[in-house]
Amino acid sequence: MKYxxxxxxxxxSLFAYIGFxxxxxxxxxxxxxxxxVHLWLLLAIIFGTALALLKSE
Amino acid sequence: xxxxxxxRKELIAHAAIITVPVVVFLALCWIRLAPSGKxxxxxxxxxxxxxxxxxxxxxxxxEQDDILSIVNDPxxxxxxxxxxxxxxxxxxxEFRLYNxxxxxxxAITDIFTQSAALKPLAFTTLDSLSWPVTQQNKWRLWSxxxxxxxxxxxxxxxxxxxxxxxxxxxxxxxxxxxxxxxxTTRIITALRGAQRFATYTSGGPLEFSLVFQDENRAxxxxxxxxxxWNEAGEPVVDLxxxxxxxxxxxxxxxxxxxxxxxxxxFPEGVYTFELSSTSDIVWRAIExxxxxxxxxxxxxxxxxxxxxxxVTDAKSLTVETxxxxxxxxxxxxxxxxxxxxxGTKVYAVVEEAGIVVGSADPGPIRITGxxxxxxxxxxxxxxxxxxxxxxxxxxxxxxxxxLATYQPPHDLGExxxxxxxxxxxxxxxxEDGAIKLVFSAPQIANVDGVIDIRRIRISFHKEPMSFGDIxxxxxSYFGL
Numbered sequence: 001m002k003y004x005x006x007x008x009x010x011x012x013s014l015f016a017y018i019g020f021x022x023x024x025x026x027x028x029x030x031x032x033x034x035x036x037v038h039l040w041l042l043l044a045i046i047f048g049t050a051l052a053l054l055k056s057e
Numbered sequence: 058x059x060x061x062x063x064x065r066k067e068l069i070a071h072a073a074i075i076t077v078p079v080v081v082f083l084a085l086c087w088i089r090l091a092p093s094g095k096x097x098x099x100x101x102x103x104x105x106x107x108x109x110x111x112x113x114x115x116x117x118x119x120e121q122d123d124i125l126s127i128v129n130d131p132x133x134x135x136x137x138x139x140x141x142x143x144x145x146x147x148x149x150x151e152f153r154l155y156n157x158x159x160x161x162x163x164a165i166t167d168i169f170t171q172s173a174a175l176k177p178l179a180f181t182t183l184d185s186l187s188w189p190v191t192q193q194n195k196w197r198l199w200s201x202x203x204x205x206x207x208x209x210x211x212x213x214x215x216x217x218x219x220x221x222x223x224x225x226x227x228x229x230x231x232x233x234x235x236x237x238x239x240x241t242t243r244i245i246t247a248l249r250g251a252q253r254f255a256t257y258t259s260g261g262p263l264e265f266s267l268v269f270q271d272e273n274r275a276x277x278x279x280x281x282x283x284x285x286w287n288e289a290g291e292p293v294v295d296l297x298x299x300x301x302x303x304x305x306x307x308x309x310x311x312x313x314x315x316x317x318x319x320x321x322x323f324p325e326g327v328y329t330f331e332l333s334s335t336s337d338i339v340w341r342a343i344e345x346x347x348x349x350x351x352x353x354x355x356x357x358x359x360x361x362x363x364x365x366x367x368v369t370d371a372k373s374l375t376v377e378t379x380x381x382x383x384x385x386x387x388x389x390x391x392x393x394x395x396x397x398x399x400g401t402k403v404y405a406v407v408e409e410a411g412i413v414v415g416s417a418d419p420g421p422i423r424i425t426g427x428x429x430x431x432x433x434x435x436x437x438x439x440x441x442x443x444x445x446x447x448x449x450x451x452x453x454x455x456x457x458x459x460l461a462t463y464q465p466p467h468d469l470g471e472x473x474x475x476x477x478x479x480x481x482x483x484x485x486x487x488e489d490g491a492i493k494l495v496f497s498a499p500q501i502a503n504v505d506g507v508i509d510i511r512r513i514r515i516s517f518h519k520e521p522m523s524f525g526d527i528x529x530x531x532x533s534y535f536g537l
Contacts, residue, residue, distance in 0.1 A: 001067050008071050016078035023082075028137065029107025030089055033098075040078075 003054055010047035016040045089140065090530055094521040096139045099514045109513060110135040112496065127508040132496040133165075136515065138487065140530075143517040146480045148494075150178060150513055153472040157498055157506030158182050159447035162478050164485040165493040173495040176478035177225055179466045182445060183459065196226065199459040208460070216458060222443040222451070224461035231288055232257075232327050232440035242350045242436045244343040249359035249421065250336035255329045255429075256347045257438060263294075263320045263328065268342035271301045271311040278304050281334035283318070288326045294318075313341060327440045329353070349438045352430040357423045365417040368434050371426025373448045373500070374405045384418035396422065404503045410453045412437060447499040473511070482517075 017040035024031040031037045063071070089096075100106040102125040112118050117129035136146075148162060159182070163175035189204030190197055191211070198208045205211035212229050221228060237259045256263070263285065271279045278300040285294035296318065301311040332340065339359040343350065358365055360382055369389075376387050378396045385397040387405075390413035394405050407413055412434065415424075424430070427446050431437035443454055445461075466476035485492050498508055522530065 001064075004063075004067070005070055005074070008074050012074050012078060016081075019078070020082075024107075027089075029139065030085060032107050033139075034085060034088060 003051070006047055006051045006054060010044060010051050013040050013043035013047055017044055086531060090522065090527060091139070091517075091519070092522040092527055094519050096143070096517045097514065098139070098517075099512070102134075102510050102513055108137050108139060109515070110137075110491075124509045124511050127496060127498055127501065127510065128506075129502045130496075130498040130500075132498075134494045134496070135491045136494055137491045138482070139517055142519040142530075143482050144520075145482055145518045146492075147477060147516045147518065148480060148513070149475060149477045149515075150510060151469065151473055151475045152178070152508055152510045153474060154179060154181065155507040155509070156504055157447070157501050157508055159497075159499055160476075160508055161497040161499075163495045163497065164480050164482075165495060166485050168486045168488060168493075173497075174484070175495065175497050176480070177463050178476035178478060179474060180224065180445070180463060182449065182451070183224065183461060183463060184465050186451075186459070188459075195462045195464075197461050197463065199461075201457045211458070218442050219439045220455055220457040222445045222449070222454070222456045222459045224445040224459060224463055226460045226462050228442045228460060233325070234259075234438075238348065239346060240348045242345050242348060242433075244350060244432055244436075245341070246363055246365060246432055247359040247361040248340040248343075249357045250338060251334055252332040252340065252352065252357070253329060253355075254343075254350050254352045255327055255438075255440065256345055256349045256351075257327050257440065258323060258325060258347055260323065260325045262322050264318075264346040265330075266315060266317040266342070266344040267332070267340060268313055268315050269334075270313055270339045270341055271303070272308065272337045272339055273301070273303045273310060274306060274308055274337050275335065276304060276306040277335070279335045279337045281332065281338055283316075284331040284333065285320070286329045286331065287323070288328070293323060293328070294320055348436060350431060350436045351438055354427070354429070355423070355425045356430045358421055360421055361419050364419050365415075365422065367415050367424075367430050367432050368412050368437050369407075369415060369424075369426060369428055369430045370412050370437075370439060370454070371428030371430070372407045372450055372453050373446070374407065374424060374426040376403045376405060377401070377423045378421065379423075380421045383420040383422055387415065387417045387422065387424070389413060389415045406448065408450075408453060410455055447501075448504070 020031045020037045020040055024037050098106065098108040100109050101123050102112060103120050103123055112125060112132045112134045117127065117132050119126040119128055150162065152160065154160060158180060160179045161175040161177050163173035165171055165173050186199050188199040188201050190199045191204050191208060193208050196208055198205065198211055200211065218228060218232055234257060237257060239259065280300045281298050283294065283296040284292050287293050298316060303309060303311065356367060376394060376396050378384065378399055383399065387394045387396050389405065389407055390409045394403060396403050427449065429437065429439055443449065443456060445459065466474035469475050482492065498506065
């Protein structure tokens with residue numbers, strides 16, 4: 001269950017990063033006015049790393 | 058494992074994770090739509106912002122720590138509107154001035170002429186003025202004598218217009234000269250290119266004669282227009298004169314062309330002549346059946362055998378010579394100004410009060426200033442209230458009162474001040490969803506002034522939105 005949840009979180013944050021990044025380019029300031037769009041990338045790295053560690057166990 | 062085979066709690070957890078970016082997206086839409094009708098952008102000018110671009114040109118600004126300094130004028134910044142429908146922008150700026158008296162802000166209203174309606178942020182000349190002040194609504198009146206009970210009462214006493222200065226304000230009433238006697242004025246000093254001068258009539262037709270020559274130095278048509286504006290700013294004469302037929306840059310000058318004209322009868326008042334032409338046109342003689350011919354803010358002299366003699370009430374002058382035959386010295390009120398370096402603007406301050414006399418040897422020279430010019434004392438008049446500028450000396454100009462729509466900035470301590478300005482977004486030029494702000498600091502480079510800016514806050518305003526409006530806007534925003 002933990003693996004599946006981490007996988008969902010990783011994919012969600014990765015696609016959210018791509019989506020919000022594109023949105024901020026299309027409409028400058030749409031995301032970056034409120035927070036850095038790279039926060040989604042940070043989440044994707046954290047969840048991805050956790051997922052990889054869990055898989056190696 | 059299939060989705061429906063997942064335990065209920067895990068299914069909810071997956072849904073919750075996926076919902077997070079969806080909720081964030083909806084929240085961002087809400088912020089961007091600004092249903093309350095207000096969207097605020099608050100930036101430090103040294104930082105990148107999606108809404109306010111860096112101040113340009115870069116060689117007119119300096120950066121240190123979190124402070125951006127303006128060292129030359131003007132400076133521009135593109136401001137990207139956060140959406141459509143915004144009708145006004147309230148701008149608040151935190152700044153401090155060093156050796157600079159005037160700081161204004163505005164937005165470009167015409168992208169072709171780059172004209173802007175400027176609003177004052179700070180004017181230390183008025184901030185430090187110790188004269189009694191009377192305030193009525195947005196109007197403030199400083200008087201060198203005792204404070205008048207009301208602004209209307211002050212102007213009911215008909216103060217001399219040239220002794221009242223204005224700052225972002227217009228004086229009530231119009232200029233009248235009851236003892237005026239018309240005479241004929243003839244200017245034989247050769248003038249180059251576009252000219253503007255004012256005259257006065259007690260009523261009747263204006264008779265004028267223009268003698269000009271097309272020097273054909275630059276390629277293109279040298280057609281010219283002669284317009285006369287009344288004191289309400291309405292054109293009352295609009296004449297067009299075609300090019301001489303030579304549109305080459307061969308330098309073959311046309312013969313002298315005389316253009317006499319008599320207008321219909323005009324009522325008493327001040328009339329402004331606008332001779333609109335390229336710099337290939339040289340006005341060899343201007344004659345008018347009125348006493349006054351006072352040039353506004355500029356004299357542009359062409360090659361001539363006549364030495365230059367003029368009078369002016371300008372106190373801040375910029376002089377430029379461009380030709381080998383230009384004079385090397387300009388004398389103003391017995392003070393010689395060296396203008397021997399061609400193509401370089403020389404800045405000069407006239408310290409003497411009132412109208413002063415100037416002279417120079419024959420030759421092309423351009424003189425611009427914060428006042429009026431005439432070729433004889435008798436043809437000089439000043440129907441305009443003095444517009445206060447960055448370097449206006451109240452005493453030297455004989456100013457006895459100042460009328461302004463200006464509120465001093467709030468003091469934040471340690472020299473920092475906070476001032477606000479309102480910009481009507483319906484009247485400014487919008488290009489690619491952005492407006493262009495102008496930060497104006499007149500004469501800042503000449504006086505080695507600096508303006509530090511640490512914060513720019515812009516709140517955009519529009520009509521608050523209903524739920525139906527929100528749905529429509531979401532659709533149109535994403536092109537649906």
